[in-house]
Every structure is written in structure tokens, then in C-alpha cells.
Amino acid sequence: MSAMNKFRFEKREKQSALRTLIITAVSVLLALVCCGILIFSVGSKPLKVYETMLTQVFLSPTGIKNMLRSSLPLMFCGLGVALTFKMNLNNIGAEGQYAAGVIAGGAFVLFGPDIEGVPGMIITALCCFLGGAIWALICAIPKAYWGVNESITTLMMNYIALMILAYLCLGPWKMPRQNTGMTERIPRSMDIPEIMIGDIQISVGVFIGIIVAALIYCAYKYTTGGYQLTVISKSPKSAQYAGISIKKNILMVMSLSGGLAGLAGFMQYAGVAHRIVENMPNNAGYTAIVIAYLSRLNPFTVVVVSILFGGLQNSTAYVQSLGVPSQIATMMQGVIMIFVIAGDFFQRYRLVIAKEGKA
Amino acid sequence: MNLIVAILSGAVVYAVSVLYAGIGETFTERSGVMNLGVEGIMLMGAMSGCVTAFHTRNLALAMLIVILTGAVLGLIFAFLTVTLQSDQTVCGMAMLILGTGLSGFLGEDIASKPINLKFTKIPLPVLSEIPIIGDILFNQNLLVYIMYLLLPLATFYIYKTRWGLKLRALGENPAVLDAAGENVFAMRYGYIVFGTTMMAISGAFVSLAQTNVWQEGMTAGKGWIAFALVAFSSWNPATLALGALLFGFISNLGSNLQIYLPGVPTEIFSAMPYVATIVVLIISTGNFRKKHTAEPAALAKAYDRESR
Amino acid sequence: MKEPILEMRNITKKFGKVVANEDVNLTLNEGEIHALLGENGAGKSTLMNVLTGIYKPNSGAIYYKGNKVKIKSPRHAVDLGIGMVHQHFHLIPTLSAAENVFLYTPSCKRVLHKKEMEDAIENCSKEFHLDVDPSAKIWQMSVGEQQRVEIIKLLYRGADILILDEPSAVLTAQEAVEMFKNLRKMAESGKSVVVISHKMNEVMQFADRITVLKGGKVEDTMLAEEATVERLTKAVVGDREFVPQTNEGSAKKEQVVLEMKDVVVKNDKGLNALKNVSLNIHAGEIFGIAGVAGNGQKELAEVIAGLRKAEEGTIFLNGEDVTKLSVKERIRKKIAFIPEDRLTMGLVPGMTMDENRVLKQYNEQQFSKHGILKKKAISDAVDAEIERHEIKIVGKSAPVSLMSGGNQQKLIIAREISGEPTLLICAYPSRGLDMGAAEAVRQILLEQCKKGVAVLMISEELDELFQMSDRIGVLCDGEMMAILDSHETDYETVGRLMSGERYE
Incomplete structure (x- = not known):
């Protein structure tokens, strides 16, 4: 027989965390090269752009403070989205659930009883959570009971929520004597506090995010609820066989996920913008999809990736002076996602060089 | 009377704007691949058409670039889903985000600038003279007329040709075709690229025929409406066209009634197509009782030869 | 003598270290029906997959119509005129x-x-x-x-050569006879037919020649008229002895555990899969369900377990109406179910033994408290069962999909009987298992029966049904044809009922 070498791919039996990390890192690096080419193609200097990003955003104290702030809504949307993805539910409605959360929270702050300070904060947060949860439930119910495709319904609900938000900000809720669509400032006593660690100012919201991530992690690992979700995600038929209600769990996970997206709205409202603006979610709900995927749905990784993506988003402002279009962040997210998906192939398969006849 | 003509001819334009993408997605899904990224690909088509038209002042060249853009995106998607067998849902979302971001990025230069070069209305001789119907159907732009030809062609292809037979089988059980010696992978590549090309044309229709300007995110969910209509139509182009017309009607009814109902917030009318999508989707795909669906059995499943 | 149309000479096919075919010779004459007989795993399908170009042999040659051919792909085989009907049909x-x-x-x-x-x-x-x-x-x-x-x-x-893989497995006896008649007509018109089978009576009756494969080698080749049951048995199974475990029946069988009255169930296509089925099973009794697969057995098991809705009729468990109860409530009422799809329903393939062990009991006090799983208690329970049922494990943190079929089945059974069921439904309990594991599984079922559990056993193997059951119900096209005492009936009666012949 011929001694020609033949390449083929073989399925890997085991996954290793280190390999995942290396492959992801290489994929992201290649994605950055690809983005560099695109940046070059619109007439900017990619290296200069990356350098500016690194020094101004990721390595300076102000940059880090802002990065952590911007990461807040991404983090909570990301945690929510990851929850549904884990159940094989394609909730791409975090954007709308975020907006619904903001609307519910805003309704309380602007028109509810005058409760301020920490109690006011907690009630507002609850309202945001409920708003997001209800918005998600509107799609979860048809999914659970009649099997209606949730990716389409959640997305349609995004447009509807954003339209309501825009209507309110430009109409009845608009701050007097203002031309842009925004509401009155939230009372200062309800701002999410920030603390100093070293010379870096960190929003308390980040710690709440970490706590939520830990809760999700533990729930999956140690509780019967998490156990049920794992069974459903791995084998729906076994779940039915064991009497685990898939409907109930779809409703639960979707509303939890929507609630977290609603909380993302709260974080932005009370922690960053301090008022409701017309296009408040600003694609956070879509970015969350990329974050959830890149994090392999692990809640702690979601927190870390959200922070990095918060920085990426902020860097837009810095690099615009270099003549780079403002959509650079979204563009980079898309490219990174494509490369990481492609890289995943090498996690599932390995390249084997086999001599023919010896197979 | 004028109002009705305005609503109906607007409905036709709206329908065509989602129909190119819808037909593309129909063929893609019939081949067993689900492309969730319609919206992103439409945006890329809308952007690439506008940028080329703006710089070259040549509409034909613009359409060529649109087609190429669609094809390149299709090749990326096909590589990920067919060759690498990645999860189609995830890949679809990646295309959505890539398309949204990249179109915004590359189109920023000309955003909101008037292009002043578009597909204008060409009244067809004789036909456009027919009262009412002539105005609604035959006083439209070139892309609408092409769609009139494309619809029967697509139906004929799927149901009456050898390739259509294979396409129908491909989405049901690719292993059968593989055993018969067909190249399943090449076929899927072909239909995916055809699909994304059509989606890109849909986008160009929005930016170069319906309006004449590029704006970030300007397709505003039309890709998703097209995606939803495909399931609603049971993967049948004729039903798809009816569904698209219905949507066009709802959408135009709102924007035309707006003038007569000044007190009502305009957002309510703009939100109507989205609400309608959800309602239609629940009615058409909800399995209130178990029934035989027309969904291709192998939809969204990667074909892996080894795991036959 | 007819001319040989095809000769396979010294075919050897290895998968890694496993030898699936070793030095196999097969000659097929024009216009004959040639049966390929052997147990599961004897190498019949591999040999035919070599012939149809799915596998390439490691050594050996194929001569077709006098010429040496190298078959490259299934498409190539078909172009040559060699076609195969697989067990799973390639139809849209x-x-x-x-x-x-x-x-x-x-x-x-x-x-x-x-x-x-x-x-x-x-x-x-x-x-x-x-x-x-x-x-x-x-x-x-x-x-x-x-x-x-x-x-x-x-x-x-x-095609000039037709290969059929277990063609009668999916048919009723009548349909099978009809099919073989058709094959005969084709052979008479000059086609050559290869039938893969593991049923001796069928090949003796319908084939011209019989080749027996065992352990990947040709054990014997004979003309059908020379074949006897003894000769075939010896060739197929060798000198292995069967140890029949007849259920001698326990003492009292008075208490009715399960009673079904005129139950109608629909299948996934919305057609009636069970038509007015009535039966009752007593404590300590094994009730066998015989029938060709796809005649309502799956629906019967699922309607009792609560996975499928009864359109009409009622189901009583210990006198209590359970027709409307959910799966979960029926599990609490101690209905245990060993399903036919081990890895898609009975177990979660990607989870570990521990995790699979509590699939139905994760909420019980023993294994969780206030919603927190007691991992230690679960692990201990599994360790105890590994020992008791001699389950061979691949590692406790490995997913169960890596275990062998027999051990998977033992794990499911261990879980199901740990809840001390009053009713145990088992669908094809020994399907796909090797002899040892199948016997172990049957032994456990008999033990349960002695303890007073009512057992509903679905099987397609008459041997198993007759050895194990007290009574046998025969399902055909969703109808309960008859319920017979297994000590007072015979294979032939049951076989006739399975094919839809009415009982007189």
C-alpha cells in the first residue's frame, strides 16, 4: 500500500479546562488580527487603536472604574442569558427584558410612594426584576405550553419593549425643559454606592454580580432544583420519565433569566446613568449572548468576560478620535464570536495524521 | 380609494422586502439548516449596497456587491455549520451580531447621508393602466417585478424538479441522499449560500428601494419577521408570499391610519408588525394538539457521517 | 447447477483489534435465496457492509460476474447491481x-x-x-x-443481487411469509437474494442454501434441505448450554395490583395504538406481553407509567383510579418502569452513576434536605448497589454512556427496585445484552416477583416470555388478542395470535 500520510479528525473523548482556555485564547487572538484588518480597511492604524484601548481603558484607574461600571448591565444580562442557554432555551430577549425592567423600576421611582435610601433601592430592584421576569414570561408561556419558538418571540418583544421605553422617555416621562428623551434623576440616596480598593473605585454592583454568579453556580452543583435543570438540558426524555416537569422549569428559568436582565436595567439606572434614557439597553442584551457563549455558560466566567466587554464598549469613545467608527465594539464582538465557534471545533475534534492501511 | 391603493401598494413593497429573505431561508431550512442570522445578513446587504451606490453611483455594481457580500457571509456560515458541524443556533446568533456590528462599522461613513440613487418605480406599459390593480401591482420597482418571477420559479423548483426532490429529501434525512451517492455537504453549502445571497438582496431592497439611505440597524426586525414567516408558511413559497402580504397590510394599515388618528402614539402603529408576528407564530406553530408538522425532520441537525 | 454470480474469497475485516470477519468465503448463485444465519455480533452485517462498499476489507477479494471487483462505496455497489435493504429503511x-x-x-x-x-x-x-x-x-x-x-x-x-438485513424482524408472521414468497418469485426471475437472519425455522423454510457465521468465521454451509434444527443450533450457538429459569410461580396470587379497563391510547401520529385493552396483574405475578415490535407495546408501558395519556378507559392501581395522575404521582404510588430506550429515557447519558441513581428520588429525604442534595448519601447508596448487583463501573465520575449495556440496565433496575415498587413495568429487559447479563437481569425480576411485586414484562423473545411469565397477553395492532396461561399454551398458538389470527 502507499505510505501516503492522511489527515483526518477524530472525536475527542475528554475535555480539559486548560485546552479550552488555550484554544479560546488563540481564537480571540486570531479574531483580533481579523478585526485589525477591518480597522485598517476603514483607514485607521490597528496597532495604534489596540494600544489606545489597552492603555486608556484596560490599564488606567479611571479606565478600570468605568470598565467595571459598564460591565454591570452586561454581567447581569449575561448571567441571565447563560441560564437559559444552559437549558437549550434561546432567550435572545435580554434587551427587551432589560428595558421592561427599567420601565417597571422607573414607574416606582417616578410615581410610587416616596421611599428613598436602601429600602427604596431594594424595592426598585425588585420592580426591575419583576418587570424583566414578566416580559420573559410572555414568551415562556407559549414556549412551555405550545412549543412556540422562543427565539422569535423574545426578539419581537425586544422591539416592543424598546418602543414603549422610547415612547415614555420622549413623552409622558420626559424631564421638563429637555429636548432629549430622558427622565428626572433618581434620588441620590438611591445611587448604588461605590467603594475604593487601592486607587480603584469599584461599584458595589460588581460584588452583587459575583454573589449572584456564586449562587447560580452552587444551585447547579448542590440543589435539587439545579439537578432537575441539568437533567432537562441533557435529556428531556429522561426528565419526563422521571416526572420532572419541563414546563414548570421552562417558566422558572425564563422568568429568572428575564429577572436578571431586569436587574441589569436596575444596575444601569441606579448605578451608572442615574436616570432613564431613550435607548438605555444599548445592545447590552445582544452583547450578553456573546458573553454567555464565550464563557461556556459558566457564571464566574460570565463575570470576568462581562468586565472585559465593558472595557471594549468603553474603548469606543477613546478610539473614535483616531477615526474609528463607533460600532467597533459590536463589530469586534461578532468577529470574536465567529472565531471562537470555529475554534471550538478543535475542542471537539483533534487532528490525526494516520498512515493509510493502518487505520 | 386612494388610501386603499396606498395601503395595498405599500403592502406589496413591504412583502417583497421580507420575501427575498424568506425565500432564502425557506431553501436553507428545506436543506436542513436553520439560519437565525437573517437580520444580520440583511443589514450587511443593506449597508454594502448603499456604500457601493454612494461611491460608484452605479446601481448594477451595487447589487453585484450585495450578492457577493451575501455569498461570503453564506460561506462563513456554511463553513461553521456544515464543515465544522457547530451548533446552528449559536452560529445564527453569531451571524446576527457580526452582521449588525460590521454593517454599522463599515457603513458609518455614509450613515444618514442621502444616496440619491435608487430603484425607482417603473410603471409597466398596459398593465399599469388597469384601474386599482395596475397601481397596486404594476407600478413598482424592478426588484418587485423580479420577485413576481421568482415566486413561481421557486415553487416549481421545489415541487416539480429533480433538484427540488433532492432538496426536500435533504432536509428530512440526509443519510438517504448520501447513500444514493449525492454530496450532502456540497448541496447544503449551495443552499446556504443561495439563502444568504437572497437575504442580502432583501436588505438592499430596504436601503435602495424602500428608502434611500443607510442607517445602523435599519432593517428593524424584518429579518426576524421573514424567519417567522417561513415557519408560518410550512416552508412553501406561495404561502410565504401570502403571509408576507398580510404583514405588509398590517404594517401599512398602521402607518396610513396614523394620519387619521392624531391622538394615538405612533409607537403603537410601529409595534403592530411585531405583535402580529408573535400572534401569528403562536397560532401557526403552536401545537395545541399534536399534529403532523411540515418542519423538515433534519432541521438544525448537523450531518455527521460517522454517527449514522 | 446454477452459475455463481458472486464470490467472496477469504474476506477479513478488523476494527482495531476486534476481528469482525476472518477468512470468510461465500458463494452466491444466480437465482437462489441464500440465508446468512448467526447470532448478533457473529459478523453477518459486517460481511454485507463489506459487500455493499460501506467497509473496505483488510484482505480478501470479491468476484462479481466472473470479474474481480473493488467496491468503493455504496453508490458503486448499487451501480454494479448490488443493493441492500437495511433494517432501518432509507426512506423519506x-x-x-x-x-x-x-x-x-x-x-x-x-x-x-x-x-x-x-x-x-x-x-x-x-x-x-x-x-x-x-x-x-x-x-x-x-x-x-x-x-x-x-x-x-x-x-x-x-439490482441483480438483493441483500436484506433481518427482513422479518419488523413484520408479523403472515407478512413475513408473504415477503418470502415474493423473494422466491424474484429468485425465479433470475435475481439473487441474500437474507440475513437469526431465525432458524424461517431460513430452513424459505432459503435454498444456508451459511452459518459464528464469531466472524463461517461455521457451516449447507443446502436448506440438508439442514436440521440440531445441525443449525450446533453451528449457531456451539456447545453452550441453556439454563432455563422457569418461573415456578409463588403461592398466592389474589390481590389485583394493576387493572386496566378498555384503555385507548394514541401513538405519536395520532392513530390508535391501543384499542380497548383490558388486563389485570396480581401481586407476585409476571405478566408477559408478546407481539411483534410496534404493535402497541411501547404505548402500553407508557400509558401505565403516565408518560402517555389514555384517551378512554381507566387504570386502577390497588383499586385506586390512577388514570389522570401525573408521572410523578405514579412514581410516588410505587410504579417502577424499566423503559426500552436505556440511554435516551432510562438514563441521562451525560451524567454520572450517582446522578442517574437519584433520577426519580432526588427529592426524597434520604437523598436531599431543604433542596440540597446529600452527595455522600447518594454515593454510598450507589456503592452498595454496585456490590449487590455486581455492576462493573468505568469510574464513578465517568458518564454512564461509557458503561456497557448490561451494566446500564443493572443500574436502571437497581434504581427502579430500590423504591420497593408494587408494580414493575419492564420493556425488553434483556434486549441487546449478552447471555450473562440477560440472565442476571431475569434473576432480579424473578426475585422481585417472589417478593410480591406485580411485573409487566414486554418482550419479543418467546423463549424469555415462556420461561418467565405466569400469563401471556398477546398484542397485535393494538388489540389484546388473548390472555393465556403460559403453562397451558404453546409457541405456535402465541405465534398465530401475534400475526393477527383470532383465537378459537
Whole structure:
């Protein structure tokens, strides 16, 4: 027989965390090269752009403070989205659930009883959570009971929520004597506090995010609820066989996920913008999809990736002076996602060089 | 009377704007691949058409670039889903985000600038003279007329040709075709690229025929409406066209009634197509009782030869 | 003597270290029906996959119509005239019979003419006496009709050699006889037929020649008229001895545990899969369900377990109406269920033994408190069961999908009986298991029965049913044909009932 070498791919039996990390890192690096080419193609200097990003955003104290702030809504949307993805539910409605959360929270702050300070904060947060949860439930119910495709319904609900938000900000809720669509400032006593660690100012919201991530992690690992979700995600038929209600769990996970997206709205409202603006979610709900995927749905990784993506988003402002279009962040997210998906192939398969006849 | 003509001819334009993408997605899904990224690909088509038209002042060249853009995106998607067998849902979302971001990025230069070069209305001789119907159907732009030809062609292809037979089988059980010696992978590549090309044309229709300007995110969910209509139509182009017309009607009814109902917030009318999508989707795909669906059995499943 | 059309000489096929075929010689004559007999794993399918180009042999040669050929792919085999009907049909359910055939035909015209296509198939089906409605959709057809479409597909493509993999496995006895008659007619018209089978009586009755494979080698080749049950048995199973475990029956069988009254159940297609089925099972009794697969057994098991809704009729458990109860409530009422799909239903393939062990009991005090799982308690319970049932493990943190079928089955059974059930439903408990594991599984079922558990056992193997059951109910096309005392009936009666013949 011929001694020609033949390449083929073989399925890997085991996954290793280190390999995942290396492959992801290489994929992201290649994605950055690809983005560099695109940046070059619109007439900017990619290296200069990356350098500016690194020094101004990721390595300076102000940059880090802002990065952590911007990461807040991404983090909570990301945690929510990851929850549904884990159940094989394609909730791409975090954007709308975020907006619904903001609307519910805003309704309380602007028109509810005058409760301020920490109690006011907690009630507002609850309202945001409920708003997001209800918005998600509107799609979860048809999914659970009649099997209606949730990716389409959640997305349609995004447009509807954003339209309501825009209507309110430009109409009845608009701050007097203002031309842009925004509401009155939230009372200062309800701002999410920030603390100093070293010379870096960190929003308390980040710690709440970490706590939520830990809760999700533990729930999956140690509780019967998490156990049920794992069974459903791995084998729906076994779940039915064991009497685990898939409907109930779809409703639960979707509303939890929507609630977290609603909380993302709260974080932005009370922690960053301090008022409701017309296009408040600003694609956070879509970015969350990329974050959830890149994090392999692990809640702690979601927190870390959200922070990095918060920085990426902020860097837009810095690099615009270099003549780079403002959509650079979204563009980079898309490219990174494509490369990481492609890289995943090498996690599932390995390249084997086999001599023919010896197979 | 004028109002009705305005609503109906607007409905036709709206329908065509989602129909190119819808037909593309129909063929893609019939081949067993689900492309969730319609919206992103439409945006890329809308952007690439506008940028080329703006710089070259040549509409034909613009359409060529649109087609190429669609094809390149299709090749990326096909590589990920067919060759690498990645999860189609995830890949679809990646295309959505890539398309949204990249179109915004590359189109920023000309955003909101008037292009002043578009597909204008060409009244067809004789036909456009027919009262009412002539105005609604035959006083439209070139892309609408092409769609009139494309619809029967697509139906004929799927149901009456050898390739259509294979396409129908491909989405049901690719292993059968593989055993018969067909190249399943090449076929899927072909239909995916055809699909994304059509989606890109849909986008160009929005930016170069319906309006004449590029704006970030300007397709505003039309890709998703097209995606939803495909399931609603049971993967049948004729039903798809009816569904698209219905949507066009709802959408135009709102924007035309707006003038007569000044007190009502305009957002309510703009939100109507989205609400309608959800309602239609629940009615058409909800399995209130178990029934035989027309969904291709192998939809969204990667074909892996080894795991036959 | 007829001419040989095909010769396979010294075929050896290895998968890694496993030798699936070793030095196999097979000669097929023109116009004969040649049976390939052997147990599961004897190498029958591998040999035929070599012939149809799916596998390439490590050594050996194939001579077809006098010439040495190298078969490169299934497509190539078909082009040569060698076609195979697999156990899982290669048909598209949403297309018509004619469309399915033409999908397979390279000469198909660019533009389809429905009438022309259907006429062509009509003619072909008449020529070979294969009754098929060319315009009917595959999903509307019976399994037998689907099989005929598969055969027409090959004939229309011009096949000279037809290979059928276990063609009678999906058919009732009557349909099988009909099919073999058709095969005979084809052989008479000059086609050569290879039938893969593990049923001795069937090959003795219908084949011209029989080749027996055992452990990948040819054990014996004979003319059908020379074949005797003894000779075949010896060739197929060797000198292994069977130890029949007859259920001697426990003392009292008075208390009725399960009672079904006129139960009607629909299958996934919305057709009635069970038609007014009534039965009752006593404590300490094994009630066997016989029937060709797909005659309502799956639906019967699922309706009792609560996975499927009863359209009509009632189900009582210990006198209590449970018809409307959910799966969960029925599990609490101690209905245990060993399903036929081990890895898609009975176990979660990607989870560990521990995790699978508590699939139904994660909420019980023993294994969780305030919603927190007691991992230690679960692990201990599993360790105890590994020892008791001699389960061989691959590692406790490994997913159960890596375990062998027998050990998976033992794990499921251990879990199901740990809840001390009053009713145990088991579907095909020994399917796909090797002899040792199958015996162990049967032993556990008999133990349960002695403890007073009512057992409903679905099986397609009459041996197993007769050895184990007190009574046997026969299902055919969703109807309970008869309920017989297993000590007072015989294989033939049950076989006739399975094929739909009424009991007199």
C-alpha cells in the first residue's frame, strides 16, 4: 500500500479546562488580527487603536472604574442569558427584558410612594426584576405550553419593549425643559454606592454580580432544583420519565433569566446613568449572548468576560478620535464570536495524521 | 380609494422586502439548516449596497456587491455549520451580531447621508393602466417585478424538479441522499449560500428601494419577521408570499391610519408588525394538539457521517 | 447447477483489534435465496457492509460476474447491481413511494412528471408482485409496504443481487411469509437474494442454501434441505448450554395490583395504538406481553407509567383510579418502569452513576434536605448497589454512556427496585445484552416477583416470555388478542395470535 500520510479528525473523548482556555485564547487572538484588518480597511492604524484601548481603558484607574461600571448591565444580562442557554432555551430577549425592567423600576421611582435610601433601592430592584421576569414570561408561556419558538418571540418583544421605553422617555416621562428623551434623576440616596480598593473605585454592583454568579453556580452543583435543570438540558426524555416537569422549569428559568436582565436595567439606572434614557439597553442584551457563549455558560466566567466587554464598549469613545467608527465594539464582538465557534471545533475534534492501511 | 391603493401598494413593497429573505431561508431550512442570522445578513446587504451606490453611483455594481457580500457571509456560515458541524443556533446568533456590528462599522461613513440613487418605480406599459390593480401591482420597482418571477420559479423548483426532490429529501434525512451517492455537504453549502445571497438582496431592497439611505440597524426586525414567516408558511413559497402580504397590510394599515388618528402614539402603529408576528407564530406553530408538522425532520441537525 | 454470480474469497475485516470477519468465503448463485444465519455480533452485517462498499476489507477479494471487483462505496455497489435493504429503511417519510424511488435513480428527468413516475413504479411493482401504492406517502404506509418500497427502489435501479438485513424482524408472521414468497418469485426471475437472519425455522423454510457465521468465521454451509434444527443450533450457538429459569410461580396470587379497563391510547401520529385493552396483574405475578415490535407495546408501558395519556378507559392501581395522575404521582404510588430506550429515557447519558441513581428520588429525604442534595448519601447508596448487583463501573465520575449495556440496565433496575415498587413495568429487559447479563437481569425480576411485586414484562423473545411469565397477553395492532396461561399454551398458538389470527 502507499505510505501516503492522511489527515483526518477524530472525536475527542475528554475535555480539559486548560485546552479550552488555550484554544479560546488563540481564537480571540486570531479574531483580533481579523478585526485589525477591518480597522485598517476603514483607514485607521490597528496597532495604534489596540494600544489606545489597552492603555486608556484596560490599564488606567479611571479606565478600570468605568470598565467595571459598564460591565454591570452586561454581567447581569449575561448571567441571565447563560441560564437559559444552559437549558437549550434561546432567550435572545435580554434587551427587551432589560428595558421592561427599567420601565417597571422607573414607574416606582417616578410615581410610587416616596421611599428613598436602601429600602427604596431594594424595592426598585425588585420592580426591575419583576418587570424583566414578566416580559420573559410572555414568551415562556407559549414556549412551555405550545412549543412556540422562543427565539422569535423574545426578539419581537425586544422591539416592543424598546418602543414603549422610547415612547415614555420622549413623552409622558420626559424631564421638563429637555429636548432629549430622558427622565428626572433618581434620588441620590438611591445611587448604588461605590467603594475604593487601592486607587480603584469599584461599584458595589460588581460584588452583587459575583454573589449572584456564586449562587447560580452552587444551585447547579448542590440543589435539587439545579439537578432537575441539568437533567432537562441533557435529556428531556429522561426528565419526563422521571416526572420532572419541563414546563414548570421552562417558566422558572425564563422568568429568572428575564429577572436578571431586569436587574441589569436596575444596575444601569441606579448605578451608572442615574436616570432613564431613550435607548438605555444599548445592545447590552445582544452583547450578553456573546458573553454567555464565550464563557461556556459558566457564571464566574460570565463575570470576568462581562468586565472585559465593558472595557471594549468603553474603548469606543477613546478610539473614535483616531477615526474609528463607533460600532467597533459590536463589530469586534461578532468577529470574536465567529472565531471562537470555529475554534471550538478543535475542542471537539483533534487532528490525526494516520498512515493509510493502518487505520 | 386612494388610501386603499396606498395601503395595498405599500403592502406589496413591504412583502417583497421580507420575501427575498424568506425565500432564502425557506431553501436553507428545506436543506436542513436553520439560519437565525437573517437580520444580520440583511443589514450587511443593506449597508454594502448603499456604500457601493454612494461611491460608484452605479446601481448594477451595487447589487453585484450585495450578492457577493451575501455569498461570503453564506460561506462563513456554511463553513461553521456544515464543515465544522457547530451548533446552528449559536452560529445564527453569531451571524446576527457580526452582521449588525460590521454593517454599522463599515457603513458609518455614509450613515444618514442621502444616496440619491435608487430603484425607482417603473410603471409597466398596459398593465399599469388597469384601474386599482395596475397601481397596486404594476407600478413598482424592478426588484418587485423580479420577485413576481421568482415566486413561481421557486415553487416549481421545489415541487416539480429533480433538484427540488433532492432538496426536500435533504432536509428530512440526509443519510438517504448520501447513500444514493449525492454530496450532502456540497448541496447544503449551495443552499446556504443561495439563502444568504437572497437575504442580502432583501436588505438592499430596504436601503435602495424602500428608502434611500443607510442607517445602523435599519432593517428593524424584518429579518426576524421573514424567519417567522417561513415557519408560518410550512416552508412553501406561495404561502410565504401570502403571509408576507398580510404583514405588509398590517404594517401599512398602521402607518396610513396614523394620519387619521392624531391622538394615538405612533409607537403603537410601529409595534403592530411585531405583535402580529408573535400572534401569528403562536397560532401557526403552536401545537395545541399534536399534529403532523411540515418542519423538515433534519432541521438544525448537523450531518455527521460517522454517527449514522 | 446454477452459475455463481458472486464470490467472496477469504474476506477479513478488523476494527482495531476486534476481528469482525476472518477468512470468510461465500458463494452466491444466480437465482437462489441464500440465508446468512448467526447470532448478533457473529459478523453477518459486517460481511454485507463489506459487500455493499460501506467497509473496505483488510484482505480478501470479491468476484462479481466472473470479474474481480473493488467496491468503493455504496453508490458503486448499487451501480454494479448490488443493493441492500437495511433494517432501518432509507426512506423519506414525507415523500411518496414514487418520489422515494426516483430519488435513488440517476436517470430521473430534470422536470418531474408525477404521472409518468407513478406509472413506472406501478409497472415495476406489478412485474415483481410487490403491492405498493406509488402515490402514497411513506409515513402513511405499514412497515411491510415500506419494505416493499425499499425493494422496488433497488429493483428499479437494476439490482441483480438483493441483500436484506433481518427482513422479518419488523413484520408479523403472515407478512413475513408473504415477503418470502415474493423473494422466491424474484429468485425465479433470475435475481439473487441474500437474507440475513437469526431465525432458524424461517431460513430452513424459505432459503435454498444456508451459511452459518459464528464469531466472524463461517461455521457451516449447507443446502436448506440438508439442514436440521440440531445441525443449525450446533453451528449457531456451539456447545453452550441453556439454563432455563422457569418461573415456578409463588403461592398466592389474589390481590389485583394493576387493572386496566378498555384503555385507548394514541401513538405519536395520532392513530390508535391501543384499542380497548383490558388486563389485570396480581401481586407476585409476571405478566408477559408478546407481539411483534410496534404493535402497541411501547404505548402500553407508557400509558401505565403516565408518560402517555389514555384517551378512554381507566387504570386502577390497588383499586385506586390512577388514570389522570401525573408521572410523578405514579412514581410516588410505587410504579417502577424499566423503559426500552436505556440511554435516551432510562438514563441521562451525560451524567454520572450517582446522578442517574437519584433520577426519580432526588427529592426524597434520604437523598436531599431543604433542596440540597446529600452527595455522600447518594454515593454510598450507589456503592452498595454496585456490590449487590455486581455492576462493573468505568469510574464513578465517568458518564454512564461509557458503561456497557448490561451494566446500564443493572443500574436502571437497581434504581427502579430500590423504591420497593408494587408494580414493575419492564420493556425488553434483556434486549441487546449478552447471555450473562440477560440472565442476571431475569434473576432480579424473578426475585422481585417472589417478593410480591406485580411485573409487566414486554418482550419479543418467546423463549424469555415462556420461561418467565405466569400469563401471556398477546398484542397485535393494538388489540389484546388473548390472555393465556403460559403453562397451558404453546409457541405456535402465541405465534398465530401475534400475526393477527383470532383465537378459537
